[in-house]
Amino acid sequence: MTFQVTFDCADPAMLSTFWAEALGYEVQPPPPDFDSWPAFLAAQGVPEDRWSSAAAIVDPAGVGPRVFFQRVPEPKTAKNRVHLDLRSGGGLDVPLDIRRARTEEAAARLERLGATRVKAVEELGVYWVVMRDPEGNEFCA
Missing domain, CATH: 3.30.720 (Signal recognition particle alu RNA binding heterodimer, srp9/1)
Structure with a gap:
């Protein structure tokens, strides 16, 4: 399947x-x-x-x-229940500072493509950037 x-x-x-x-x-x-x-x-x-x-x-x-x-005829009105996580930083075997830098590079590239940065988050040894695509769908870089 x-x-x-x-x-x-x-x-x-x-x-x-x-x-x-x-x-x-x-x-x-x-x-x-x-x-x-x-x-x-x-x-x-x-x-x-x-x-x-x-x-x-x-x-x-x-x-x-x-x-x-x-x-579809109706606009997006609420937060997505499912979203894509673009694993741009690498796995947990990569040092956090390198993952953070890679994630920031990816977020900047996505902004140039038309995405909007919402916020950066660092929790429990993981770093990501919450973003929205050009139609407002949430995703993480």
């Missing part, structure tokens, strides 16, 4: 681009025998006004889960 992570959002193309850059993923290519997603969607009879209602990104190494973005 495999799984994908799904984000409800307002702008699937924008959010998929952000997360592809953040995770080192790529936008999922169209199925074989189709040179573009519009060609595939047209062949499936999807109305043109729905072509931008979803997007997906995939791990180019084929290891991580697919991430799917689907347009």
Whole structure:
């Protein structure tokens, strides 16, 4: 069994681009025998006004889960019950000062991509930065 992570959002193309850059993923290519997603969607009879209602990104190494973005009409109104933790600092075998520096570098890169920094936290020998993606979804770097 495999799984994908799904984000409800307002702008699937924008959010998929952000997360592809953040995770080192790529936008999922169209199925074989189709040179573009519009060609595939047209062949499936999807109305043109729905072509931008979803997007997906995939791990180019084929290891991580697919991430799917689907347009929903309602805005985000509360804290996420599930969020992504980007393990940017390394494992607990890496000294805390190095993990902290790596995490700060990752947070700065994510801010340049459009994320918002909420706060840095250091507890019980662990350091992370709470952030929000361009649509306000919480995640940690």
